[in-house]
Amino acid sequence: MFRSISTAVLTALCIALAACLNPTAAQDRRVPSSPAELRLSYAPIVQRVQPAVVNVYAAKVVQNRNPLLDDPIFRRFFGGGLQQEQVQRSLGSGVIVDSSGLVVTNVHVIEGADQVKVSLSDKREFEAEIVLKDSRSDLAVLRLKDAKEKFPALEFTNSDELMVGDVVMAIGNPFGVGQTVTHGIISALARTQVGITDYQFFIQTDAAINPGNSGGALVDMNGRLAGINTAIYSRSGGSQGIGFAIPANMVRVVVASAKSGGTAVKRPWLGAKLQAVTPEIAESLGLRSPTGALVASVVPNGPAAKAGLKSSDLITGIDGQTVDDPNAFDYRFATRPLGGTAQIDVQRSSKPLKLTIALEPAPDTGRNELVITTRSPFQGARISTITPAVADELHLDADTEGVVVTDIGDGTAAQNVGFQKGDIILSVNNQKITRTSDLEKAAKEQPRLWRIAVVRGGQQINVTLGG
Incomplete structure (x- = not known):
């Protein structure tokens, strides 16, 4: 009898002490006070959340080019018939965030996809169109096609109010085995040395996250979306208790841009x-x-x-x-x-x-983005004049001048030469390049040698290539 009373008194003192130290947090958070509470189940939360978590299937058609086709004699006899198409498929997860059928997933799940399908928890499948891709946050928004109903959707929590030690659940489709629920706690907040997106500010959790969970939901104990599961730290390819999620407040910004009809996310510019x-x-x-x-x-x-x-x-x-x-x-x-x-x-x-x-966006007039199509070392490169908005996106100094490579096509001359996203083209054959039209004009020339000045990682590189 004495032991049980002492235990109760100690428990009450612990709760009272926690309330004194942090009154606001103590109202919502406390340790289990009895064995009965340890037998409580997460099932009601899971049942409410599961219908809003989906599987995302992406397919991309790629050309398997036979290297013998580079031989003109071989091509003369056999033509191009040995070039075959192959479908590459990727699997990930997603979360319905609006009852109209808006789904959030990761950009790396659907990158380059020719076709995207979404499978609901009730096994129904819908084709989906890509509404918005935000590579800076690795978030993409899809819309279910031919959807004529209201879908279950998750509400956002305020991720700035999360605390280390809060219980969370991860829901997704790891390894394609089907929808799976794992639970754990928030291990850390504001992780910055992850290297996945431009915005280095991740929720770290020990809830088991595995390949296929990308784009899935990290939810709190109120069944609200705390983050989008994005990456794991692993030596084996499986979960080792270190997973990372994009905070819900960043997801909210991207979804709001998609709802407003934008094709790109506009954010405040500090300058x-x-x-x-x-x-x-x-x-x-x-x-x-x-x-x-x-x-x-x-x-x-x-x-x-x-x-x-x-x-x-x-x-x-x-x-x-x-x-x-x-x-x-x-x-x-x-x-x-x-x-x-x-x-x-x-x-x-x-x-x-x-x-x-x-809070205003960076000026973006004069970007004049285009793809170089003429036969040259730049063929297949997407280039842009450096505006304040471009400099902000690529983390360049705002006073940087010139033309920057914003993307490189697979298998193109620009990729084969070695150009990379973020390269700044200063000059071509001693001609200063300040606008995309300058580089487009220079690429149309057919010199015997190409002398190109490039800035990469803050260092100037001078390259000479054969014409």
Whole structure:
């Protein structure tokens, strides 16, 4: 009797102490207080969520070219008949986020697909069209074709309110075995060294995630979408308890763009270059720890400049949320809605400041994007004049001039030569390249030698190729 009373008293004291330390969190979170609570089931949540999680099948037709076809004598006798088509298929997961039939998945699940199909939990299949692809976040939005009903959809949670230790469930189609539910906790927030998307700010979970789970749902205990499962850390190819999900607040931004009819996601533009705070920089600034985002440069007449941000300012927060590094700022700034303002906390010469910055997109006039089709080393390259919007997308300095490669076609001359996405073309045969029309004109010439100046990773490379 005494032991049971003591246990009850200790439990009550623990709960009371937790409430005193963090009253808001304690209202919603507590440890199990009895064996009966340990026997509770997740089944009601799963039953509510499962119908909104789907399987995504993508198919792409590729040409298997026989290398003998490069021999003109062989081609003369046999023609091109030995070139065969092969269908490559990929499998992933997705989440219905609107009752009209909008589905979110990962870009890498449907990249290059000629046909996309979505299979619901009740085994029905629908063809789907790609509404929007956002490579920067690795998120894509699909719409079910010929859908004349309302579908079960998941609501978004506010992923900024998630805490390490919260219980979550991952739902998807790992290895194509069928819809599978795993559970775990949030292991970490704001993971930045993952290297999957431009926005390095991931939810880490130990809920088992395996190949095929990409695009599936990470849900909280209220059955709301906390994130889109995207990647795993694995030495074997299977789950090792380290999975990553794109936070729901980023997913919400991409879905909103798709609903508004946009073909690309427009995000706020800061108009400044940020850098991480090293221990040496922290010491020179008199900081206790190397946190925050240091302003390296500011674009004249950009939103940051108009707000009064200056070089060497240290950004420590945005709208009341702490900023630990440039990745954290990029994510939080990118998830703010266009048209309003954001409050930025800044330290300038050890003095705290609050600046109000307008949330507006980067100027994008004059991009003039095109694909080089003439026979040249650039054939098959998609190029763009560098506008502030392009510089922001590719993480270039805003004052960068020239033409940048934004994509490379498979098997094209540009790929074979070695051009890469992000290469900046400065000049061709001593002709300065400032606009896409300049490179298009230069590509039509047939010189004996091509002398090309390229900037890659901040380093200039001079290349000479045969004509």
